[in-house]
Amino acid sequence: MISNPDVIICGAGIAGLLTGAVLSHKGLKTLVLEKTNRVGGRSNSIEFKEGYVVDNGLHVIRYVKKSPTWKIFKKYLGIKLDLINLGDTKYFANGKWHDYPLSVRALGTTTLFNQDEKTVFGKILVEDILKAKIEPFLEKDVASWINEVENKHDFHSKNARFFLETLAKFMLVSPGMLDLLSVGEFIEGIQTGAKASAGAAYPRGGWKPLIEQLCDIIKKNGSIELNSKVEKVIIEAGKVQGVMSEGNKIQADTVIVNMPCTQIFSVLDEKLFDPAFIQKCKSIRPSAGIFMDFGLRGKISENNGSNISAEPFTMSIFTSNIDPSVAPEGEQLYTILQPTTPEILQDKEKRDEIINGMNNLIEKMFPGFSDLVLWKRVSVGHVVDGAIPLISQHQKIRPSVKGPFQGLYFTGDTYNGPGTGGEIAHSSALLCIQQVLNDLNIE
Numbered sequence: 001m002i003s004n005p006d007v008i009i010c011g012a013g014i015a016g017l018l019t020g021a022v023l024s025h026k027g028l029k030t031l032v033l034e035k036t037n038r039v040g041g042r043s044n045s046i047e048f049k050e051g052y053v054v055d056n057g058l059h060v061i062r063y064v065k066k067s068p069t070w071k072i073f074k075k076y077l078g079i080k081l082d083l084i085n086l087g088d089t090k091y092f093a094n095g096k097w098h099d100y101p102l103s104v105r106a107l108g109t110t111t112l113f114n115q116d117e118k119t120v121f122g123k124i125l126v127e128d129i130l131k132a133k134i135e136p137f138l139e140k141d142v143a144s145w146i147n148e149v150e151n152k153h154d155f156h157s158k159n160a161r162f163f164l165e166t167l168a169k170f171m172l173v174s175p176g177m178l179d180l181l182s183v184g185e186f187i188e189g190i191q192t193g194a195k196a197s198a199g200a201a202y203p204r205g206g207w208k209p210l211i212e213q214l215c216d217i218i219k220k221n222g223s224i225e226l227n228s229k230v231e232k233v234i235i236e237a238g239k240v241q242g243v244m245s246e247g248n249k250i251q252a253d254t255v256i257v258n259m260p261c262t263q264i265f266s267v268l269d270e271k272l273f274d275p276a277f278i279q280k281c282k283s284i285r286p287s288a289g290i291f292m293d294f295g296l297r298g299k300i301s302e303n304n305g306s307n308i309s310a311e312p313f314t315m316s317i318f319t320s321n322i323d324p325s326v327a328p329e330g331e332q333l334y335t336i337l338q339p340t341t342p343e344i345l346q347d348k349e350k351r352d353e354i355i356n357g358m359n360n361l362i363e364k365m366f367p368g369f370s371d372l373v374l375w376k377r378v379s380v381g382h383v384v385d386g387a388i389p390l391i392s393q394h395q396k397i398r399p400s401v402k403g404p405f406q407g408l409y410f411t412g413d414t415y416n417g418p419g420t421g422g423e424i425a426h427s428s429a430l431l432c433i434q435q436v437l438n439d440l441n442i443e
């Protein structure tokens with residue numbers, strides 16, 4: 001372990017590693033303490049069965065060169081990420097595949113809408129989404145916004161409405177909750193996507209090499225200690241003094257906590273914090289989901305973009321169609337996610353119902369799929385994204401990356417970066433990096 005660190009990072013999740021890599025690269029002696037025996041946290045990927053590199057879910061990088069991930073690597077680490085762009089998104093509705101009408105080209109070719117629907121949907125896309133200001137919409141919910149848009153255009157198509165609802169679920173990775181989801185976050189996602197050269201990309205070789213690259217950068221000027229739980233962040237006289245970990249006191253003037261804000265009071269003394277801040281941190285609602293990964297003996301689909309289904313709402317990718325190196329030659333890796341809520345996952349019957357529904361859906365989407373299955377992994381994620389982008393916890397409301405004491409910072413997917421899920425973790429890392437460098441007067 002390095003001695004006298006300038007910065008201690010509590011947690012080696014993706015946000016902690018991104019932040020740590022930049023600070024280490026900028027010359028700060030950086031110590032990352034991780035309580036488990038591995039790095040990556042929820043963005044971890046593993047070698048599962050021989051020749052398969054399997055992520056936790058579908059960790060694509062949305063908005064590619066407009067993503068916070070790209071910015072952190074390019075601007076702060078001087079590295080051009082090796083990303084593979086995803087192909088076109090396909091949409092499965094009413095038993096058929098359709099082009100996903102999010103670009104002018106796909107809107108022209110899609111079989112999802114009739115001509116009237118295409119005209120009005122095009123108008124909604126331009127007038128109400130691409131030209132809209134985000135701030136006034138952050139506290140407006142998706143359901144009321146759709147009603148307003150329908151009335152404004154005097155257009156009431158069940159089909160177009162249902163598509164807009166599914167689009168919001170896709171952009172915000174949510175099982176529904178349309179009366180609670182923030183339309184500002186939804187609009188911002190589509191606007192960022194429109195400015196990006198591609199909708200989404202995947203790191204070549206998967207997340208494993210990318211995470212290893214971040215660890216190597218940290219280790220050049222610091223260290224990462226596994227099985228090192230932080231028990232306490234020491235705050236005295238209004239300033240951070242260091243941490244207690246595994247019974248040892250480690251001093252540092254800067255401590256960055258990379259834990260979901262719902263858990264930070266396991267290491268921070270509640271008595272020192274404002275009750276409103278404590279309440280805000282503890283009340284952030286996560287999303288949940290069921291994931292299935294499959295290794296397939298042969299190719300069932302050539303699609304190298306996202307697959308979205310309407311009912312049930314799922315998102316899936318053939319990861320090995322995007323990057324063949326993540327599966328053995330001639331075989332195929334497929335991952336599907338159905339978002340749900342932590343409450344539903346508590347109920348075993350409902351959980352089994354979702355899993356059965358997903359299995360049936362997969363066979364409908366890709367007839368003959370089950371005959372090709374070599375192995376299958378079912379994961380139940382009780383906390384998938386740390387914060388769903390709801391009106392009550394949108395990016396401006398969630399806790400700031402700068403803590404209320406000198407030297408205390410936060411980073412991760414429950415803090416105030418824009419985006420959804422992993423993106424929030426990455427954008428909060430970007431905000432945290434900027435804040436720490438600014439406070440320490442480092443260019």
Ligand SMILES: Cc1cc2nc3c(=O)[nH]c(=O)nc-3n(C[C@H](O)[C@H](O)[C@H](O)COP(=O)(O)OP(=O)(O)OC[C@H]3O[C@@H](n4cnc5c(N)ncnc54)[C@H](O)[C@@H]3O)c2cc1C
Nearest residue numbers: 011013014015035041042043056057058230412413421422
């Ligand atoms: C199954 C699953 C699928 C997902 N799929 C997607 C997806 O498709 N797309 C997407 O964008 N996002 C997805 N996500 C969400 C994404 O993984 C997270 O948003 C992101 O990884 C969060 O990173 P983080 O750094 O904020 O937190 P975490 O990954 O939670 O990292 C926190 C780290 O801190 C450590 N820690 C906690 N307490 C202590 C302590 N006291 N001392 C030391 N260390 C501590 C933890 O062990 C952990 O390593 C998925 C998540 C899951 C679980």
